[in-house]
Amino acid sequence: MSELIKVTIRTPIRLAFFVVCSMFAASTLCAQSARPDNPKIKGLSWNFYQPVQLPFIDSLRNQIKGSVTSPDEFLYGSFSSQLDLTPLDIHSTDTLLRYVMTAEACKNARNYLQPEQAILFEAMGDKMLSKLADTLQAGIELKTFDPTNSDIAYLIRRLADNHYLINIKISNAQKTLGYLREGRFGYVFHKLTTTYKAEFMKFLGVLTLLALLFFFRKRIARFIKNALSSKK
Amino acid sequence: MRKAVLAFSFTALVTLSSFLLSGEKIVPPSVAGFSMSLCKTGHGGEAHSGDLYMNGNKIGNVIALNRASQRIKAKYFAYKDNGTVVHDRYVNWRSGKNIVLISSGAYGTTFSGTDKPVGLTMDNGNDVNLNLDPKMDGLIIVEAVGGIRASNIQDGDLTYKEGGADKTVNIKDYYQRNAFLSWCRTEKATTFQTHLLIYKNQLKFKQSGGNVAERKLLVLTKDASGNVFHFIIYSKEQQFTLYDMAYYTLQMFTGYGHQVIAAANLDTGGVDILATSTELYDCSNGAIEGKTNNARNTMTNMLAYYYE
Numbered sequence: 001m002s003e004l005i006k007v008t009i010r011t012p013i014r015l016a017f018f019v020v021c022s023m024f025a026a027s028t029l030c031a032q033s034a035r036p037d038n039p040k041i042k043g044l045s046w047n048f049y050q051p052v053q054l055p056f057i058d059s060l061r062n063q064i065k066g067s068v069t070s071p072d073e074f075l076y077g078s079f080s081s082q083l084d085l086t087p088l089d090i091h092s093t094d095t096l097l098r099y100v101m102t103a104e105a106c107k108n109a110r111n112y113l114q115p116e117q118a119i120l121f122e123a124m125g126d127k128m129l130s131k132l133a134d135t136l137q138a139g140i141e142l143k144t145f146d147p148t149n150s151d152i153a154y155l156i157r158r159l160a161d162n163h164y165l166i167n168i169k170i171s172n173a174q175k176t177l178g179y180l181r182e183g184r185f186g187y188v189f190h191k192l193t194t195t196y197k198a199e200f201m202k203f204l205g206v207l208t209l210l211a212l213l214f215f216f217r218k219r220i221a222r223f224i225k226n227a228l229s230s231k232k
Numbered sequence: 233m234r235k236a237v238l239a240f241s242f243t244a245l246v247t248l249s250s251f252l253l254s255g256e257k258i259v260p261p262s263v264a265g266f267s268m269s270l271c272k273t274g275h276g277g278e279a280h281s282g283d284l285y286m287n288g289n290k291i292g293n294v295i296a297l298n299r300a301s302q303r304i305k306a307k308y309f310a311y312k313d314n315g316t317v318v319h320d321r322y323v324n325w326r327s328g329k330n331i332v333l334i335s336s337g338a339y340g341t342t343f344s345g346t347d348k349p350v351g352l353t354m355d356n357g358n359d360v361n362l363n364l365d366p367k368m369d370g371l372i373i374v375e376a377v378g379g380i381r382a383s384n385i386q387d388g389d390l391t392y393k394e395g396g397a398d399k400t401v402n403i404k405d406y407y408q409r410n411a412f413l414s415w416c417r418t419e420k421a422t423t424f425q426t427h428l429l430i431y432k433n434q435l436k437f438k439q440s441g442g443n444v445a446e447r448k449l450l451v452l453t454k455d456a457s458g459n460v461f462h463f464i465i466y467s468k469e470q471q472f473t474l475y476d477m478a479y480y481t482l483q484m485f486t487g488y489g490h491q492v493i494a495a496a497n498l499d500t501g502g503v504d505i506l507a508t509s510t511e512l513y514d515c516s517n518g519a520i521e522g523k524t525n526n527a528r529n530t531m532t533n534m535l536a537y538y539y540e
Contacts, residue, residue, distance in 0.1 A: 076407040115414045122414070123407040126362060130406070133363050163359040165348050179502065187502070187524060194471055195445050 046082050048128065049098040051105035052121065054113075072120040079124050088135050093151045096132070100158055103128035107162065133164040140168060172196070266465075266484040268294040274511025275539040278304050279332050281512035281520060284465060286480070291470035292446075293520045295333055295512060297537055300459040304332060305378020308422045309534045310355035311348065319528045322536060330539040333512065335448065335464060335498060336505040336522065337533035338372075338426045349533055351425025352403070354416045362413070364403065369436065370428030370496050371403065372450075374535075376420055380462065382452060382494030384431045392421075424533070429478035430495035433486075437475045444471040446523065448498040448506065449481060450535065453490040461490070462537070464498075466506060468523065503531050 046052075061071045068074040089095050106125030110118040136155060139145035145152050147168055156166055179188050192200040213220065265287075270280040278301060284292040297304045307325070309318045316324075322334065339350045351365035364385075371390060373381045383390040388402030394415055401408035416423060428436050429449065451463040465481055472480070478495060485492050506522035514520055524530075 073407055080406065110414070110417075115418065119407065119410045119414055123410040126410055127406040130363060159363075160348075163361055164363045165350075165361045166363070167350050167365065175502065182530075184502075184524075184527065187527075190523065195443060 046079050129164045137166045266480040271515040283515045292467040295464040297462040307536045308374040310353045311360045318531045318534050332537040333508045334536045336503045337535045338424045340532035353424045357417045357420035368425045370426045374422040426496045430492045442473045446500045447477040448500045449495050451495040452493040
């Protein structure tokens with residue numbers, strides 16, 4: 001069994017067919033296509049740093065047309081599985097830029113292809129850009145990436161230009177500062193007396209105590225002094 | 233300086249005491265439930281408004297829109313367009329329309345000036361945010377004909393009409409998602425993600441807890457005759473966790489014999505806008521308003537209903 005697994009996952013493309021065939025387990029044609037010695041699929045691998053050529057995809061489509069119900073979905077499955085197994089080198093800006101440009105080229109397919117022809121390319125570009133966005137977002141949340149770093153900031157900007165928005169969470173303190181800057185004092189007071197009532201009460205209590213200590217500092221000092229001298 | 237410190241201490245003590253004496257306003261879920269009174273009717277008798285009660289005390293407002301004749305229609309502005317802010321887009325669009333209500337919609341990614349919608353968002357067929365947020369399970373589609381459909385992304389069975397036939401896709405799959413996005417572009421559809429609180433008459437929570445806040449829900453229901461209603465349930469004067477709000481809402485509609493198709497959370501944070509036409513006031517003839525109606529220019533997005 002373990003030998004079988006080794007054979008099955010020897011190359012990403014074989015794994016891709018394994019996944020796709022699991023999805024279409026009832027399909028004999030698919031099972032035949034997935035045999036590693038099938039010349040139609042031998043050597044198929046995807047390059048994520050160079051735009052996919054349309055004649056290449058068309059040739060693949062034609063080759064597998066009779067074997068699978070949806071050639072485009074089948075090809076996408078192969079692409080997707082290989083991408084899942086490929087880690088992004090987030091520290092190499094040049095490599096990442098080539099990756100983004102490849103994804104953008106895929107996404108632009110809808111500008112010159114019919115919608116049904118373009119879906120495969122769009123899905124490829126979508127998956128690539130989403131993977132980058134998810135990687136950056138996870139890194140920012142785990143504080144392994146600094147969103148203010150110029151390279152990371154540029155990638156975030158580039159993703160935003162492609163309509164992939166990273167959800168950078170900001171703290172309540174930052175939000176409050178923003179509201180105060182906008183002059184929305186009423187709203188800040190409302191939040192402090194409702195949603196953050198408990199925290200505000202604690203803060204107010206500490207502040208009051210400090211203010212009273214400050215105001216009565218001389219009397220307190222005198223009281224302590226008297227207490228100490230009376231003990232003596 | 234001494235006088236200032238003394239004055240501050242006095243004010244702080246008075247404020248502190250008033251809070252302590254005011255008591256806890258949050259009612260635990262086991263005490264009672266929601267009820268509503270719809271006392272105003274407008275827009276051809278298809279829109280109603282009134283008060284929302286918790287245990288007999290007024291805590292907010294309800295707006296009920298009957299979609300049976302499909303004359304009340306929804307429109308969603310998902311984001312600014314070519315630099316025109318959402319409120320200005322709305323002002324340009326509303327000309328000649330009989331507006332029923334406007335409300336702030338889903339959440340934004342960051343604060344204020346760079347505010348952008350969270351999760352998969354298309355506006356009138358235009359890409360806004362293609363990054364699906366896995367933390368939000370609700371996908372709302374606002375149809376060009378004014379209807380609203382809600383789908384649970386986790387179920388993987390988003391259905392839309394393409395070429396007269398129903399097409400079902402799992403948008404967690406990139407290929408199928410792009411087929412759906414292609415349809416959105418062709419049909420000029422508007423779609424956005426939000427938290428789904430109730431779906432198919434079931435609460436979508438595993439546990440209670442979390443922050444309390446004023447809540448505003450968009451609730452799609454079906455009465456015993458199969459007529460579809462859209463409700464805005466707004467607890468302006470009492471704060472709830474999302475769980476409690478959803479729990480009471482489901483309980484109330486079940487009590488009224490309605491099935492809840494879906495309930496989605498609308499933003500009541502920094503941008504809490506709600507305004508109705510003059511036909512739809514509360515039961516004391518007061519205007520129904522959000523907390524930050526004077527900050528309409530900061531809206532990231534807007535849900536509007538109109539009658540035609």
